[in-house]
Amino acid sequence: MPRDNHAQPRRGDGTVIAIRGGVVDVRFSDPVPQIRELLYVDTIALEVSSLREEGVARCMALAPVKGLGLGMAVRATGAPIRVPVGDAVLGRMLNVFGAPIDRKPAPVSEDLRSIHHAPPLLEERVVRSSILETGIKAIDLLSPLERGGKTGLFGGAGVGKTVLITELINNTVHHHKGVSLFCGIGERSREAEELYREMGEAGVRDKTVMLFGQMNEAPGVRFLIGKTALTMAEFFRDDQHQDVLLLIDNIFRFVQAGAEVSGLMGRMPSRVGYQPTLATELAELEERIASTRKAAITSVQAVYVPADDFTDPAAAHIFSHLSGAVVLSRKRASEGLYPAIDPLASSSVMLTPSVVGQRHYDIARAVRRTLAEYEELRDIIAMLGIEELSAADRLTVARARRLERFLTQPFFTTGSFTGTAGKRVAIADTLDGCDAILNQTHFDRDEGDYYMIGGLADLEAVT
Numbered sequence: 001m002p003r004d005n006h007a008q009p010r011r012g013d014g015t016v017i018a019i020r021g022g023v024v025d026v027r028f029s030d031p032v033p034q035i036r037e038l039l040y041v042d043t044i045a046l047e048v049s050s051l052r053e054e055g056v057a058r059c060m061a062l063a064p065v066k067g068l069g070l071g072m073a074v075r076a077t078g079a080p081i082r083v084p085v086g087d088a089v090l091g092r093m094l095n096v097f098g099a100p101i102d103r104k105p106a107p108v109s110e111d112l113r114s115i116h117h118a119p120p121l122l123e124e125r126v127v128r129s130s131i132l133e134t135g136i137k138a139i140d141l142l143s144p145l146e147r148g149g150k151t152g153l154f155g156g157a158g159v160g161k162t163v164l165i166t167e168l169i170n171n172t173v174h175h176h177k178g179v180s181l182f183c184g185i186g187e188r189s190r191e192a193e194e195l196y197r198e199m200g201e202a203g204v205r206d207k208t209v210m211l212f213g214q215m216n217e218a219p220g221v222r223f224l225i226g227k228t229a230l231t232m233a234e235f236f237r238d239d240q241h242q243d244v245l246l247l248i249d250n251i252f253r254f255v256q257a258g259a260e261v262s263g264l265m266g267r268m269p270s271r272v273g274y275q276p277t278l279a280t281e282l283a284e285l286e287e288r289i290a291s292t293r294k295a296a297i298t299s300v301q302a303v304y305v306p307a308d309d310f311t312d313p314a315a316a317h318i319f320s321h322l323s324g325a326v327v328l329s330r331k332r333a334s335e336g337l338y339p340a341i342d343p344l345a346s347s348s349v350m351l352t353p354s355v356v357g358q359r360h361y362d363i364a365r366a367v368r369r370t371l372a373e374y375e376e377l378r379d380i381i382a383m384l385g386i387e388e389l390s391a392a393d394r395l396t397v398a399r400a401r402r403l404e405r406f407l408t409q410p411f412f413t414t415g416s417f418t419g420t421a422g423k424r425v426a427i428a429d430t431l432d433g434c435d436a437i438l439n440q441t442h443f444d445r446d447e448g449d450y451y452m453i454g455g456l457a458d459l460e461a462v463t
């Protein structure tokens with residue numbers, strides 16, 4: 001649409017009357033647009049968030065508002081944002097409108113779907129009790145991913161969330177029978193570019209869709225990109241009956257974008273400055289990530305934890321939607337124990353004998369108990385030295401330190417900068433390895449030998 005600042009609005013069209021960052025007020029003569037209707041000022045898209053007095057619509061800008069001026073004409077489209085779905089979007093890198101950001105032609109789909117959709121009805125939902133094996137020892141052992149469930153990867157800045165989610169893509173997309181969807185929310189664009197390249201190199205791009213609303217984009221875009229991803233995922237689930245693996249990096253940025261928009265809308269902030277609508281906004285998105293009789297959506301979501309404070313309202317609310325939590329610890333990262341998974345804080349509803357089997361359950365419990373006992377002994381060791389411990393306690397420490405090291409793992413995605421080739425470990429090998437350590441088999445080996453290996457068979461390769 002050509003820029004014409006002096007255009008007279010048509011009947012039903014509006015005029016910009018206020019601009020506050022990413023929030024724009026538009027006055028309409030009759031008829032007033034609907035909530036969530038898509039509007040345009042020149043080429044800048046706006047979405048109606050609320051209707052105010054005297055035909056004023058308060059809108060969220062979906063592009064930088066530079067170039068926007070008071071009095072500019074606003075065109076109502078009569079519809080919400082609608083995006084292409086289905087095979088046309090596979091192998092593509094798209095934005096919140098389903099438009100290409102991979103320099104290829106726009107995906108052509110006869111089916112355009114509104115990004116706003118209600119979650120499936122309760123009677124349509126199903127809960128499956130099967131595991132999605134990741135080949136990552138610490139996750140498969142202590143926090144197994146639920147197929148058709150939601151798992152969070154929690155961690156403060158720079159503890160390895162993105163690395164872990166990329167490794168999960170590397171390890172699961174190949175083995176996943178359905179479609180994979182990656183949704184980047186509010187993270188660095190460089191990571192998006194790397195991921196796109198890696199997907200191509202791994203040969204999995206043709207059954208993957210990548211959606212990005214990154215750091216440099218308007219808060220409205222970061223707020224809505226998750227809904228665009230869900231719309232595409234729902235089509236694969238409901239219309240094509242395909243299982244979907246949905247990876248989100250980073251769901252906290254969705255909450256943060258909501259807070260930015262809420263502030264600009266003039267709403268009073270709630271606890272810790274978050275939007276008063278935090279719980280509703282998050283539920284609107286999370287409740288759509290559901291498995292139905294038709295097919296499952298399995299989702300893994302990275303969750304940034306501000307200032308490593310797990311009581312932060314955003315982290316706590318996100319946690320309440322999940323069936324599993326993989327918690328990354330700064331202490332472990334600082335000790336080089338990557339992936340820096342905290343074995344005591346990580347959990348999953350799948351870790352029950354009826355799902356994982358009695359042996360797995362018993363080994364996981366024994367590993368946790370040993371590591372918990374070691375945690376308690378740490379202070380005594382720091383103050384008095386290990387010599388002051390009883391023989392039994394010293395054995396616990398020896399087991400725990402070997403387990404800690406055995407649960408580290410070289411990743412495929414970090415191979416280029418760590419110089420160690422990645423390893424995917426079957427859960428049977430992880431269980432055998434932990435079992436052997438708990439039973440003090442191979443205890444003649446130095447604890448350092450267990451560091452960054454795959455299964456115990458790799459011990460032989462360590463000289």
Ligand SMILES: Nc1ncnc2c1ncn2[C@@H]1O[C@H](COP(=O)(O)OP(=O)(O)OP(=O)(O)O)[C@@H](O)[C@H]1O
Nearest residue numbers: 155156157158159160161162163164338339411414
């Ligand atoms: N498994 C790993 N093996 C080796 N190094 C790792 C591993 N995981 C993370 N690191 C190191 O930690 C750094 C930060 O990781 P990453 O970018 O994944 O953190 P993040 O939690 O996503 O951070 P942010 O919150 O800033 O996005 C990496 O660049 C790498 O140096």
